[in-house]
Structure formats: C-alpha cells, structure tokens
Amino acid sequence: MQALVSGRTQKVDAVKTHPEGSASTRKPPKVRQRRLSDRARLSRQQLERRLALSVGEEARSARMRAGLTQADVAERIGIAAEVYGRMERGKMMPSVPTLFRLCLALRLSADVGMGLVTAVSVGAGLWEEDSREKDHLPEMRRLLRTLRRMSRGQLKLVNQVATAILPQR
Structure with a gap:
C-alpha cells in the first residue's frame, strides 16, 4: 500500500489488527450441531x-x-x-x-x-x-441405439448396405 506524503509516495505496511489478534490465529466460533447417536x-x-x-x-x-x-x-x-x-x-x-x-x-x-x-x-x-415390446431382441435394441447416434450420411450408407444384403421382396 502506498501513501502520499508531501508530494512523494512512500510504501506503508498495511496490517489489519483485531482486538483478538490477527485473522489467521483466530479460531472460528464453535457451532453446536446435533449429532445422531452411533446406534441411530x-x-x-x-x-x-x-x-x-x-x-x-x-x-x-x-x-x-x-x-x-x-x-x-x-x-x-x-x-x-x-x-x-x-x-x-x-x-x-x-x-x-x-x-x-x-x-x-x-x-x-x-x-x-x-x-x-x-x-x-x-x-x-x-x-x-x-x-409387442417383448418380441424385440436385445441385439435389435442395441442396433437401434447405434443407428440413433449416426449422422444422416452414415444412415444412408447403412441403408445402401442393408438393401444390397437383404433379398428383394
């Protein structure tokens, strides 16, 4: 901290004092807390x-x-x-x-x-x-979760692969 003395600045130590001592040596006030018994x-x-x-x-x-x-x-x-x-x-x-x-x-x-x-x-x-819900296999649900995370381009590619693999109706 600096103080202005007759046109010049001087360094001054800024120490906060407290009637009970410095802030770092004080203990926080004790707070009573309700504690459950060990048994409870x-x-x-x-x-x-x-x-x-x-x-x-x-x-x-x-x-x-x-x-x-x-x-x-x-x-x-x-x-x-x-x-x-x-x-x-x-x-x-x-x-x-x-x-x-x-x-x-x-x-x-x-x-x-x-x-x-x-x-x-x-x-x-x-x-x-x-x-209807019970008929779905876990593998199918896993596949659907994976498909939901795909981008539009990825989905188009998967569709082309599936079309090529599956027999025509």
Whole structure:
C-alpha cells in the first residue's frame, strides 16, 4: 500500500489488527450441531442399505420380465448404464426423480420397488406389457441405439448396405 506524503509516495505496511489478534490465529466460533447417536446412525445406514438392495432387486426382476438390457433401461431413464448397474446391485440409491422415471420405464409400482409390498400382493400381472415390446431382441435394441447416434450420411450408407444384403421382396 502506498501513501502520499508531501508530494512523494512512500510504501506503508498495511496490517489489519483485531482486538483478538490477527485473522489467521483466530479460531472460528464453535457451532453446536446435533449429532445422531452411533446406534441411530448405524440403524439408518442399515435401513438405507436394505432399501438400496430392495430397489435394485426389484428393478432387476422387472427389467428381466420386460426383456430389457441394463443399457435399455438406463437410456429410458436418462442415466449412464454404469450408474444403473450400480443401482441394480444395490450399491447406490437413485434420487427421487430417477426412481420415479425407473418405475415408469419398468412399469414397476414404487411400493414394490422399495420393498413395501411384494409383487404378488399387488398383482404383478397388471404391469405386464403387451407382447409387442417383448418380441424385440436385445441385439435389435442395441442396433437401434447405434443407428440413433449416426449422422444422416452414415444412415444412408447403412441403408445402401442393408438393401444390397437383404433379398428383394
């Protein structure tokens, strides 16, 4: 910092002083926080683990009933396939919006997904899709995902190849 003294500038040390000492030596005020007891924390962690496992197991069984791959479901709910895989294994809990989209994509009741009731008690047959969706093979869905990512020129080339390979009707 510079100060103007009789037309000349001089360097002046600028040190901020505080009644309790310099700012770097002060300790922040202690804030009282409510902490869960170890027993309550352990109970909560166990509940979260069981819930994550339940959601994962139900998502996997619903996905298998629908004949979908993990990549198919991940694409439908808008998350990475790796993240969906961790959810299915019970390693992570989905957020509420993701859980909502998961239940819609798999036609899964949230009660069933969270393990509140079993699929038999709510009539899992009500959530079955018509056979049109089940007839698609995972290979076909994978091919469609790949085609959706292609440019117009690439799609024209694939169409020409397919026309050349397939027999004329």
